[in-house]
Amino acid sequence: MSGLVDFRNIVAGRTVEPRDWFESIDPYTTTPWARIPRDGAEQVDAAVGAASIAFRKGEWAELTPSKRGLLLHRFADLLAERAGALAAIETRDNGKLLVEARAQLRYMPEWFRYFGGLADKIEGRMLPIDKPGMVAFTRREPLGVVAAILPWNSPLQLLSWKLAPLLAAGNTVVIKPSEHASASTLAFVELFEAAGFPPGVVNTVTGLPDEAGAALVAHKDIAKIAFTGGEAGGIAIYQAAAAALKPVTLELGGKSANIIFADANLDSAVNGVVAGIFAAAGQTCVAGSRLLVQRPVHDALVERIAALAAPARLGDPSDLATQVGPIATEAQWSRVNNYVDIARAEGAELVLGGASPDRAGWFVAPTVLTGVNNGMRIAREEVFGPVLSVIPFDDEEEAFELANDSPYGLAAGLWTTDMARTFRGAERLQAGTLWVNSYRAVSYMAPFGGYKRSGLGRENGQEAIEAYLQTKTVLIDPDARVANPFSIR
Ligand code: NAD
Numbered sequence: 001m002s003g004l005v006d007f008r009n010i011v012a013g014r015t016v017e018p019r020d021w022f023e024s025i026d027p028y029t030t031t032p033w034a035r036i037p038r039d040g041a042e043q044v045d046a047a048v049g050a051a052s053i054a055f056r057k058g059e060w061a062e063l064t065p066s067k068r069g070l071l072l073h074r075f076a077d078l079l080a081e082r083a084g085a086l087a088a089i090e091t092r093d094n095g096k097l098l099v100e101a102r103a104q105l106r107y108m109p110e111w112f113r114y115f116g117g118l119a120d121k122i123e124g125r126m127l128p129i130d131k132p133g134m135v136a137f138t139r140r141e142p143l144g145v146v147a148a149i150l151p152w153n154s155p156l157q158l159l160s161w162k163l164a165p166l167l168a169a170g171n172t173v174v175i176k177p178s179e180h181a182s183a184s185t186l187a188f189v190e191l192f193e194a195a196g197f198p199p200g201v202v203n204t205v206t207g208l209p210d211e212a213g214a215a216l217v218a219h220k221d222i223a224k225i226a227f228t229g230g231e232a233g234g235i236a237i238y239q240a241a242a243a244a245l246k247p248v249t250l251e252l253g254g255k256s257a258n259i260i261f262a263d264a265n266l267d268s269a270v271n272g273v274v275a276g277i278f279a280a281a282g283q284t285c286v287a288g289s290r291l292l293v294q295r296p297v298h299d300a301l302v303e304r305i306a307a308l309a310a311p312a313r314l315g316d317p318s319d320l321a322t323q324v325g326p327i328a329t330e331a332q333w334s335r336v337n338n339y340v341d342i343a344r345a346e347g348a349e350l351v352l353g354g355a356s357p358d359r360a361g362w363f364v365a366p367t368v369l370t371g372v373n374n375g376m377r378i379a380r381e382e383v384f385g386p387v388l389s390v391i392p393f394d395d396e397e398e399a400f401e402l403a404n405d406s407p408y409g410l411a412a413g414l415w416t417t418d419m420a421r422t423f424r425g426a427e428r429l430q431a432g433t434l435w436v437n438s439y440r441a442v443s444y445m446a447p448f449g450g451y452k453r454s455g456l457g458r459e460n461g462q463e464a465i466e467a468y469l470q471t472k473t474v475l476i477d478p479d480a481r482v483a484n485p486f487s488i489r
Contacts, residue, residue, distance in 0.1 A: 005034045007186040009043070009206060012050035013199025019043065022207070024183055027095030027326040027362055028316055034093065036182045039207040044174070044215040047203040051145040051172040052221045054200030060172065063198075065120035072116030072168060075195040076109035082191060083108070086156060086184055091317050094152050094181040095326040095362075098318045100280060104157045111460075114444045115164035118465055122169065127473070131489060135476045140469045142170035143247070144223030147216045149237070151229040152181035152328050153283045153384075156188055158251070161448070161459040162226045167201070169468040171223075175204045176216050178229075180329050182206045209233065214240075222246065224468070228285075231382075231453060238456075249457035249467050251285065252450055253382040254410030256431065257403035258288030258439065261396070262296045264415035268437060270304045273388070276413060276439040278309055278366045281324050282386035283332075285454075286411040288439055290372075290379055291390045292399050298392045302370055305388070306352045309366035314357060326362045327385060333362035336385030343369050343378035348389065374402050382408070396421060404430045409451025413439045432458070 004023065009016045018037030026033040037043070054060050063071075079086075083105035090105075091098045122140045129136035148162045155177050166173055177185035185204060192202040205212045213233075217225060217240045227237050228251040241248045258276050260269045276288030293301050317325035327333040333356070340354055353367030364385050372379050372389040379389050393399045403412055412431040416422060422436050432449045435441065442448060447461035457467050483489050 002035060004032055005183075007034055007036055007183050009037050009039070009047070009186065009204045010189050010193075011043075011047045011203045012054075013193055016043070016046075022179065024093055024180070025329075026092055027328050028318075030330070030361055034183050036179070036186075036206050039205045039212040041215040044205050044212055044219060047174045047205045048145055048216070048219045048221050050200040051174050051203050054198060055142070055144050055172040058200075059198035060170075060201050065122065065170070068168065068170060069116040069119035071196055072112045072119065072164065075191060075197070076112035076116065078191045078195050079112065079188075080106075080109045086188055088318070089187050090156060090181070090184040093183040094155065094328045095317050096154070096280060097322060097325045099320055099322075104154060108157060108160050111160045111164040111444045115168035115465065118165075118462065119168040122465065122469065124471075129475070131475075133477060133479055133481070135478060137474050139472045139474060141472055143468055143470055144171060145221055146171045146173045146468065147219075147222045147225045148173055148175045149213065149216070149225065149227045149229065150175070150177045150185070152178035153280065153285070155181045156184050158228045159185060159188070161464070162228075162249075163202070164444070165459075165464040166226070166468040169465050171468050172201045173203065174216060174222070175202070176212055177204070177206060179206070179208050217241070218244075220244070224248070226467070227251070234455070249459065250450075250455040251448075251459060252410075252453065252455040253384070253408065254285055254287070254450065254454050255290055255380065255382055255406050255408045256286055256288050256411040256413070257290045257292050257406070257429075258413035259292040259399050259403055259415065259425075260294065260297065260301060261399070261416040261418070261421065262294040263417050265417060265437065266297060266301060266304070269415040270301065270308055272413060272415065272437070272439040273301075273305055274308050274366075277388045278312060278324060278386045279440065281327055281364065282336075283328060283384055284440070286433070286440060287384070288411070288413050289383060289387065289389060290374075290403075290406070291388055292393050292402055293390060294399070295392050295394055298390070302351060302368065302390055306368055309368070310352055312366055314359070314363050314365065324363070324366060324386065327364055328362075330362055332384065333364065336364050336383055336387060339378060339381070339383045339385070340367060340369070340387060343372065343376065343387075343389070346376045346378065348372045348376065348378060353386070374405055380407065396424070400425065400428045404428070407453045410454035411435065
């Protein structure tokens, strides 16, 4: 007996006995708490094989779209019942605050209800074809087996963004969660069988990027890869997919600008800035890590942000009063600390936080750096931790230029009471999501994704389902007229 909790994969509706294990670490205690199967090419092949069979023949392939939608609704109901238990597993596994994990889990069923509702509204079109006597129409068809590859920061939320539309469209899936946070996914997928999904529709593999991850990406029977994660992994996956001519959706990182004008409601702006960078200890892809502040309010705003963030309660993420939990992995914790050192060496001034607080564990206190210019590494590279870089600006033109001068374009925040400026920002800011006088709100109804190096494709909203469909054109000559075989009709 290892004393650890064992989680197992599900393939073809059955629990799989692993060939090997690796340990998952509780970021709060920094000790192992669970064992996760360490899969390789053989396990990946079995999972893709099961998904492939379920896609091509049998119950799932024959289900009407309305029945498919109904299964998604049933799953949503079960998910709502199990939300609390799943949130607790996620908190243990990746150190996410239980308050936040619970809020995400409570909201998550809506993804399955929304896309369940869309399942029987996927329509082809009659085409007004210019060939006399011919009938032409399109069919919207699923792609096949999708590989869903996930990061560690919000495993179940980001999984749901992929699963709900891909299942509604009629695909099957092999999920590979992050090696740092697999447990909640393995508990979550148990609910599919209980909801009545046929075996083989939802399968999982777990393990390391260069083992299970690489085997999944390279598998010939994968029709599409939907990836959320870091830039390096995204590029490697895009390259592998290019060689096999497979479509991808990539949700990658960001260096999002949160822009505060002097005319903004500063009380709200301060809250928005703190939520944007210090919630989830900054481990969110949309972190508002570049704070652009108009000079007249710069000093006052920095002071107020520091005053709000300084007393934030660091501690056990399962304690509902904790406000900043640990960083999820030791490597990431070192990386965040290293970025603070780099920024200081480049001339930034530390006004709050900085080095790890005086306590055990992988904690980083809310950190604020001023005197940053947009060319410094701290302003250009994603830190993925609670580190805010403050950059002053004089006027709107400069603010928008600075915001857009980034390799990334995932999100932006704009704080102003000037209506005309709001619309100018909506037009000019290069970001997949723009929040005006708010930050971090996401919805199953609202498309989400990156401009520039922040990714390819969109999740959420009606267009998300398009990412899991392909179009077939059908041309029929009801009279079967014999045409000249040597000339195109
Ligand atoms: P990561 O890229 O290290 O890993 C993500 C997943 O990909 C893991 O399951 C990993 O095993 C797998 N993987 C990595 N390289 C692979 C390869 N070459 N082949 C096959 N599989 C591979 O990302 P992470 O560190 O877990 O997550 C943090 C990153 O995710 C940050 O950059 C963050 O911005 C990004 N993120 C983006 C979004 C978004 O929606 N845009 C949301 C959350 C996180």
